[in-house]
Amino acid sequence: MEGDGPGGTGPVHVPFGYIVASEKWRGSQLAQGMQGKIKLVFEDDLTSDFYLSNRSCILYVTEADLVAGNGYRKRLVRIRNSSNLQGIVVVEKTQMSEQYFPALQKFTVLDLGMVLLPVTSQMEASCLIVQLVQEQSKEPSKNPFLKKKRALLPLESCLLRTVQQIPGVGKVKAPLLLQKFPSIQQLSNASIPELAQVVGQAVAQQIHTFFTWSG
Template identity: 80%
Template sequence: MARNPPEGTGPMHVPFGHVVANEKWRGSQLAQGMQGKIKIVFEDGLAPVDFYLSSRSCILYVTEADLVAGNGYRKRLVRVRNSSNLQGIVIVEKTQMSEQYFSAIQKFTVLDLGMVLLPVASPMEASCLITQLVQEQTKEPSKNPFLSKKRGQIPELSLLRTVQQIPGVGKVKAPLLLQKFPSIQQLSNASVRELEPVVGQAAAQHIQAFFTQPS
């Protein structure tokens, strides 16, 4: 049985191949999409965390309604970011209704907090993504180049997905960038001159603009 961490931001014991979910998601479309694929343990008192992937990695889920309602989600993100015990992945519903607010949360999450952000189009897509992240952590590192060497760390695939969301990058250029600049911090500090040999002038300018424009 999983044990609740103090104030929802401490290490959580997560059984191998499981995800520990906030009780509020019980019966939701998000949880239903994971059932039968991975094992879910529901717990009270996980706020601000929505899902624990492992003892030290967790998911914060920002719904379409959360984005439209304003910046209330920021406190949750900051609380996890300030916790030395946790690495957080932020999953955001990017829909037709919430798309106009997506740029703000993307810059706040990636630039201001240095956290991984993954957009999804629906709760069902999110359930598939969470299932994939849990399954990746059960694989052997030697067989999975996107998995961090130590279990409990965020899979590198999440970072790859984040870089793919930067304008002008996409699926082809993201892996090339991460070979040269293996972290968001290094990528954000890179100059156009450093980026050009990797992705070309146009993409280099897009990347620098993304990291230098105010949130």
């Protein structure tokens, strides 16, 4: 398989069942947490932190990245603008970085329309990434909200998790919402009456508030 290559100029070959990881993660707690569960290949000068397949990659925002400022934004935009990559953003949401999380959430989910998954530690992140690779190897789901063009199993799973994070939604209402509004953009643009038809007036108001929050 091939993805966006080193420096964004060439292909990254991702063998089935492997993850291609940026060299900077070698020896990290994140990489160590994946050892024995998935096979890792390390390469230099990658645009993303981890490549799960030819079109699916993970950009990892550490606690330090979040506290340091908005340096992560260029990388997110670069992946978002790529014609052949679906980016999943994983961020360390800790007690120290929690105050900076809403700005990242707004930029990632609202401005870029990308999926965002918070984790509390690199060990939690390693389990999440392994799970995404395992899900990728399964048969594609036939759920109607997964008919999105170029949809990938890891992206579908992350999209579902992202919607579950919206206040009042949870695991039951998220699939119902995605049947009606199959992307972050469509969901964020839905009116309260449209949302209320799916989840009721109270939750519809919570969703609308979430997406119109200006930070």
